[in-house]
Amino acid sequence: MSPDLDLTLPASAARTPLRTALSLDGRLFQAAAAWNWPGAERVLPRLSRGANHGVLWFGVAAAMAASRTPRARRAAVRGLASLSLASLTINTVGKRSVRRARPVLDPVPLVRRLKQQPITTSFPSGHAASAAAFATGVALESPAWGAAAAPVAFSVAASRVYTGVHFPSDVLAGAALGAGAAFLVRRLVPTRAQVRDSARPRAAAPALPEGDGLVVVANQASGTADRVRALHDALPMAEVVECAPEDVAEELEKAAARARVLGVCGGDGTVNAAAGTALRHGLPLAVLPGGTLNHFAYDLGVEDERQLARAVRHGEAVRVDVGRFVSQDAEGVFLNTLSLGVYPELVRARDRWSHRIGGWSAGVLGALRVLRAGQHPLEVVAGGERRPLWLLFVGNGVYHRMGLAPGRRTDLADGLLDVRAVHGSRRPALRLLAAAVAGPLTRSPAHAAVQVKRLRLTGIAPGTPLAYDGEVTTVSDEVRLEKLPEALTVYRPLDSVS
Numbered sequence: 001m002s003p004d005l006d007l008t009l010p011a012s013a014a015r016t017p018l019r020t021a022l023s024l025d026g027r028l029f030q031a032a033a034a035w036n037w038p039g040a041e042r043v044l045p046r047l048s049r050g051a052n053h054g055v056l057w058f059g060v061a062a063a064m065a066a067s068r069t070p071r072a073r074r075a076a077v078r079g080l081a082s083l084s085l086a087s088l089t090i091n092t093v094g095k096r097s098v099r100r101a102r103p104v105l106d107p108v109p110l111v112r113r114l115k116q117q118p119i120t121t122s123f124p125s126g127h128a129a130s131a132a133a134f135a136t137g138v139a140l141e142s143p144a145w146g147a148a149a150a151p152v153a154f155s156v157a158a159s160r161v162y163t164g165v166h167f168p169s170d171v172l173a174g175a176a177l178g179a180g181a182a183f184l185v186r187r188l189v190p191t192r193a194q195v196r197d198s199a200r201p202r203a204a205a206p207a208l209p210e211g212d213g214l215v216v217v218a219n220q221a222s223g224t225a226d227r228v229r230a231l232h233d234a235l236p237m238a239e240v241v242e243c244a245p246e247d248v249a250e251e252l253e254k255a256a257a258r259a260r261v262l263g264v265c266g267g268d269g270t271v272n273a274a275a276g277t278a279l280r281h282g283l284p285l286a287v288l289p290g291g292t293l294n295h296f297a298y299d300l301g302v303e304d305e306r307q308l309a310r311a312v313r314h315g316e317a318v319r320v321d322v323g324r325f326v327s328q329d330a331e332g333v334f335l336n337t338l339s340l341g342v343y344p345e346l347v348r349a350r351d352r353w354s355h356r357i358g359g360w361s362a363g364v365l366g367a368l369r370v371l372r373a374g375q376h377p378l379e380v381v382a383g384g385e386r387r388p389l390w391l392l393f394v395g396n397g398v399y400h401r402m403g404l405a406p407g408r409r410t411d412l413a414d415g416l417l418d419v420r421a422v423h424g425s426r427r428p429a430l431r432l433l434a435a436a437v438a439g440p441l442t443r444s445p446a447h448a449a450v451q452v453k454r455l456r457l458t459g460i461a462p463g464t465p466l467a468y469d470g471e472v473t474t475v476s477d478e479v480r481l482e483k484l485p486e487a488l489t490v491y492r493p494l495d496s497v498s
Contacts, residue, residue: 025169032161032168033107040162041111047152048114048159051127056156057083057134064138064145070289070303074192075141079149081189082137082182086129089177098123100170108164118165125166125174128157132178140182141191192298192408201413203489205284206260207315211235213260214286214312217251218242219270224290227305228265231288234309238263249273256281261312261491267291268336272469275322275488276333284489286312296335296469299397299409301492311491318494319486320412323396325468327460327475334396334468338481340457341378341391341422381459391422394481398451415485416451423448455481 037044050056061076100123105113120126135153139146157175160166166174208214214235218228220242232240239259243251248270256262256277263286264274271287278285288308289297300320302308311317323334377388395418397409462476 021169025167028168029103029161029164030107033109033164037162044155044159044162045112045114047155048127048163048165051131051156051159054083054087054130056152057130060134060149060152070294070298071142071192072145075138075145078141078182078185078189078191079134079137082133082178082185083130085185086133086178086181087126089181090124090126090129090174094124094129094174094177095121095126100167103164103167105164112163114163114165122166123170123173124177125157125160125170127160128166128171128174129178129181131156132175133181134178136179136182137185140186201319201486202494203284203317203319205315205317205489205491207313208235208237208261209313211238211309211312214238214263215255215259215261216240216263216265216286216288217248217255217274218264218288219245219248219266219290221245222266222270222290224265224288227288227290231265231305231309234305235312245270249277252277256283259283261286263288265290267470268293268295269470271296272333272335272471275335279322279333279484279488284317284491286491293470299412300490307493308491311493316494317489317491318413320488320490321396321415322484322487323394323417323481324484325466325475325479325481327466327479328477329475330466330473332468332473333484334394336396336469338394338396338466338468339392340380340460340464340466340475340479341389378464379459379461380457382455382457386459387421387423389421389423391420392457393420394418394455395420396483413486415453415483417453417455417481417483419450419452419455421448453483457481 047056057079061080064072064076064079067073099121102118102122105117131153135146135149138149157171160171161168206213211232211234214237216228216231216238218224218240221244225242228240228242232238239255241251241255248266252262252264252274260283262274262278262281262283264271265288268291270291274285274287277283286308287297287300287302288305289302297303300318302311320335323338325332325334325338377390378392379386379388380392381387395409397412397414398416398418399409456478457480458478460476460479463474464476466473466475466479
């Protein structure tokens, strides 16, 4: 190569690709302005105005949440979270980085133009970003709801070119940014489908095409009437028994005496009672979530009556582990978690207030009251050593935290107890409060975790409260904890698990 050869492009030549792209963008805008959009005059300008400040999407999210299906609610929340991230990025970085003027409105017919023209810069389109972020976020959680939202999102994005407030490239860039925001939210908070494991171990269970032989006991206090009615519509031969909370245990025993399959609808405490009954009678269990948290049902992969009905019709089921505790005062089983220390007192305080101010708020208030009461740490002997503990959580199966999402179990038959403890060497502080409110996965400087198959605790003071699956009892002296591996057969739609 000759040393005299200059490879530096002239400034005019270096700008040619950008000028070409801008010229093409302008021609596309002109073509869109000249094109006759059949039926769009009445719809697109209104849709464009309705999407101002995300109002349209908040309305769509509210309609999705009103469907009362867990997946729809999660999809709505994910859509709004994606929209919020996209809007924040557009307003803080996008609009300030590229100060592009809005298109000249001369070629746009008057009937299409917005009454109030935007005053911000043109690149990228915030409306397109919000639309793509919401629709993509919804689709990542629920493809069905995403398919319903996609045409609306596309129409909002198209309306910005139709009304003359954006060039096509503004819309494309905004849509790409919005979709990227939705995928970033998914990375931070994985979807439920991302943390599901394969349905194992599979179990043989009766296939009841019309529900004949299924007896469902529903706790009326959980507000389950709509779900139970929908389940009965799907399985018309099933028998449904609705009862007050104090009658649940008795009705479960009666149902077990005549059922091929025992069903239950209620919160985790009601499901716990049903699991104990099913174990005693050797029956498979069909769980329809009807409480506030529904940890077991959701970790199992059953979210609504349609999924449960499909599993019962086809006899799709798995075997799951059950946790068991035994002391001289009480014994029982747990499907989710068991705890000693501050948390049982928190449960009691929360239950006193939840009917007035809601479950989460009552949990915060209860934790504050318990921690301000000046309690002493729980004293237990474990592994031959006396240990002061503020909290001891024992999970039926190992809990995993996925990104910023709450902890979940991906395997309900792993044969392990997930033991988490907060040592009692200091007075509880904010992180202990967070542990009491958020559950067993919250970390603190004095936190310890171990996975075992059994655990023995001794030296427990008489009358020490113990919480299991939201219920509270008292124990003393010694508590033995163990796993009952694959002890319970539970219906689960196998084709919903990836």
